[in-house]
Amino acid sequence: MVPLWMYLIVAAGMFSIGVYGVLSRRNAVAILMSVELMLNAIIINLVAFWRYVTPTNMSGQAFAAFVFVVAAAEAAIGLAIVLAIYRNRRSTVVEDVNLLKG
Amino acid sequence: MQPFDLAASLGVVAPEIGLTIMAIVVLFLDLQLPDSQRPNLALVTFIGLIATAALYLILWFPVPISTAVAGLGVQEGTYWGGMLRHDALAQIFKVIVLVAGALTALIASGSTGVGRKGEFYLIIIVSSLGGVLLAGAADLIMIFLALETVTIPLYVLAAFRRDDRRSSESGMKYFLFGSFASAILLYGFSLLYGFTGQTSIAAIAEYLGSEPFSANSVPVLIAMVLVVVGFGFKIGAVPFHFWTPDVYEGAPTPVTAFLSVASKAASFAVIARFFVVVFPEGLVLNGQEIASFWVQLASVLAVVSMTLGNAVALAQKNIKRLLAYSSIAQAGYTLIGVAALSAGGQNSIAAIGFYMFMYTFTNLLAFAVVIVFSEATGSENIADLAGLSRRNPWLALTMTIALLSLAGVPPAAGFFGKFFLFQAAVDAGLVWLAIVGVLNAIVALYYYLIVVKIMYVDHGQFEEQVIPVAQPYVWTLAITTLAVLLLGTFAAQPIFDWASQGAAVLFVRGL
Numbered sequence: 001m002v003p004l005w006m007y008l009i010v011a012a013g014m015f016s017i018g019v020y021g022v023l024s025r026r027n028a029v030a031i032l033m034s035v036e037l038m039l040n041a042i043i044i045n046l047v048a049f050w051r052y053v054t055p056t057n058m059s060g061q062a063f064a065a066f067v068f069v070v071a072a073a074e075a076a077i078g079l080a081i082v083l084a085i086y087r088n089r090r091s092t093v094v095e096d097v098n099l100l101k102g
Numbered sequence: 103m104q105p106f107d108l109a110a111s112l113g114v115v116a117p118e119i120g121l122t123i124m125a126i127v128v129l130f131l132d133l134q135l136p137d138s139q140r141p142n143l144a145l146v147t148f149i150g151l152i153a154t155a156a157l158y159l160i161l162w163f164p165v166p167i168s169t170a171v172a173g174l175g176v177q178e179g180t181y182w183g184g185m186l187r188h189d190a191l192a193q194i195f196k197v198i199v200l201v202a203g204a205l206t207a208l209i210a211s212g213s214t215g216v217g218r219k220g221e222f223y224l225i226i227i228v229s230s231l232g233g234v235l236l237a238g239a240a241d242l243i244m245i246f247l248a249l250e251t252v253t254i255p256l257y258v259l260a261a262f263r264r265d266d267r268r269s270s271e272s273g274m275k276y277f278l279f280g281s282f283a284s285a286i287l288l289y290g291f292s293l294l295y296g297f298t299g300q301t302s303i304a305a306i307a308e309y310l311g312s313e314p315f316s317a318n319s320v321p322v323l324i325a326m327v328l329v330v331v332g333f334g335f336k337i338g339a340v341p342f343h344f345w346t347p348d349v350y351e352g353a354p355t356p357v358t359a360f361l362s363v364a365s366k367a368a369s370f371a372v373i374a375r376f377f378v379v380v381f382p383e384g385l386v387l388n389g390q391e392i393a394s395f396w397v398q399l400a401s402v403l404a405v406v407s408m409t410l411g412n413a414v415a416l417a418q419k420n421i422k423r424l425l426a427y428s429s430i431a432q433a434g435y436t437l438i439g440v441a442a443l444s445a446g447g448q449n450s451i452a453a454i455g456f457y458m459f460m461y462t463f464t465n466l467l468a469f470a471v472v473i474v475f476s477e478a479t480g481s482e483n484i485a486d487l488a489g490l491s492r493r494n495p496w497l498a499l500t501m502t503i504a505l506l507s508l509a510g511v512p513p514a515a516g517f518f519g520k521f522f523l524f525q526a527a528v529d530a531g532l533v534w535l536a537i538v539g540v541l542n543a544i545v546a547l548y549y550y551l552i553v554v555k556i557m558y559v560d561h562g563q564f565e566e567q568v569i570p571v572a573q574p575y576v577w578t579l580a581i582t583t584l585a586v587l588l589l590g591t592f593a594a595q596p597i598f599d600w601a602s603q604g605a606a607v608l609f610v611r612g613l
Binding site for chain 1: 254271277284289295299486
């Protein structure tokens, strides 16, 4: 059987790719996709931990299911906001969205 | 685990049930009412939220196990399979969130592009529902879900004025930073779950304290840092504050007011509960004391948040940006209380509770004045406040009280807020942190007083144009001003005692 640490390495790698994507991408939709990648890495983590650490207790699976639900809600809201931005400015590149300077 | 008692369990989530019903009622009223009647929804929301808070306090308040009296109240404890705690700590933060939601509905009623839309009130109610859940959450799954129930509606609210470029920009920035922070927080949670095999925070603590785990400190520290980063984003502490000024400036002002108080208060409730329960004082892993690690982390965050927030606030021209940087600094002051949690114990949680209670009223008061002013003049520049004392003396007076309270000057509530926090820090042996806090409060006083000076001394172009204040705003200003003044004088002790009960739950009686 594949040992637990392999799953964790895959998840950590996916999470890191997601973080890199969020920090380096300039398109809002690409950033959104990177965040989804991070959430998927978390789901792998949760399910792997559930299978190897506490296979009798379902809370890990329940946790993973809730992460799915919230990820879907977040994607829906995020795409709606990106759409509103696009209608206003004809661009979804984050650097073009700069009326407010921090 | 206690047997499932439906009546008691329903009582625990009574505010949540009430808010759900209200959300549906507001949605239907929005469909039925003619356009001219829509602003009345603000009143419905206000009364509903206040009534929810009142009923909760009268009927379903938490009763300590030792003093259980037949009749009213629900016995303190953990309900819904370990998901929710019902105790005095949850109670005070639930009331804060409900009051913040109610007053936000009132100040939104006359705001352009917001007040006539029924769905605005609906989303405020849903976000309050998340905050109320978060205050009592005692399980990683529940904390995560409640946190998202607070923030996802806030993304929508920040981008609420779709046709306004600044609002949609603010929504996008909030969404990108917020979802990134949630993912980091969640990764920390997934690691904690993996190391312990538990999702309930009490069970995690029990497992961390047990023998087989005592050799592993590095993974726990990694998980803790990820969780701190995630919460740091939510409360807007430096260095995770990038979104704060832009979102505060661009979002419709009632939304700014709401997200600066409600989501922050609920986040502090869960921070206090999470760190005290999961990483209590005396937890030693591999020879390292875990509590001292997060005390250091919180102290550093507190110092940089206060210093940077106040320093940058000095240079601001826009009143909403000024309040944004001021709120970063306020998060820093509150983090002093978090740093004092492990050694200062009870007093520091009570100080955090009191600070958030008074900060809610103070900030809502300041933002209410900003809304009245910008609706009348269309400007948010500090320079345009010139001569406000002659255009409307009451408005200038209430703004002065709000700013003095934020600065921590005696008759206003902020004085006791800061006093309790610094006292907790000194009790915990963090004297240097209290001194940094006091020094920062002096810097902050400067920029708050500049605004006061502009309102009273400077002369503006339109001094003969009186600024009218609509009826809902008269109420809001009156309620919040009264609360700020009372909390700074007579009500300080009772509210602090109330918050202390919440603290006692965590420290004395245990989970």
